Amino acid sequence: MKIALGSDHAGLPLKEEIIKHLKSKHIEIKDFGTYTEESCDYPDFALKVAEKVKSKEFEFGILVCGTGIGISIAANKVPGIRAALCSDTFSAHACREHNNANILALGQRIVGLGLALDIVDTFLSAEFQGDRHQRRIDKISEVEKKYCK
Ligand code: RB5
Numbered sequence: 001m002k003i004a005l006g007s008d009h010a011g012l013p014l015k016e017e018i019i020k021h022l023k024s025k026h027i028e029i030k031d032f033g034t035y036t037e038e039s040c041d042y043p044d045f046a047l048k049v050a051e052k053v054k055s056k057e058f059e060f061g062i063l064v065c066g067t068g069i070g071i072s073i074a075a076n077k078v079p080g081i082r083a084a085l086c087s088d089t090f091s092a093h094a095c096r097e098h099n100n101a102n103i104l105a106l107g108q109r110i111v112g113l114g115l116a117l118d119i120v121d122t123f124l125s126a127e128f129q130g131d132r133h134q135r136r137i138d139k140i141s142e143v144e145k146k147y148c149k
Pocket of ligand 1 (some may be wrong): 008010011040065066067068069070073
């Protein structure tokens with residue numbers, strides 16, 4: 001499993017902790033920035049990670065900003081990306097099982113470190129259930145086709 005990570009300055013400390021956590025589990029990762037605490041724009045990093053996930057070079061992405069809101073909104077503009085903002089473990093497995101989310105978004109200012117790492121583990125270990133959920137995702141793809149011309 002290869003994971004692409006990205007954050008803005010507000011999400012940098014949590015992203016670094018997630019990277020340490022994933023490396024300790026021997027999960028392959030690549031960090032697409034930002035790398036410093038200098039103020040930057042979350043859409044830039046959302047796009048880098050979303051494009052890597054869309055191309056299937058990476059199976060999943062993890063994005064962090066202050067709230068997780070801006071970076072998830074930006075990632076979801078890329079067709080085929082289903083970025084789920086999670087602040088609890090129920091959402092972390094439901095977004096995989098029902099929505100086949102391919103990016104997990106987290107808010108550094110919202111969740112504590114312990115919860116954030118549990119959310120990451122839960123997201124990465126849950127599996128898409130297909131069936132009626134696939135039909136609903138297909139309808140999202142139809143919306144993308146209608147508006148992304
Ligand atoms: C940066 O201050 C902050 O606006 C950003 O990290 C994020 O929370 C936006 O949604």
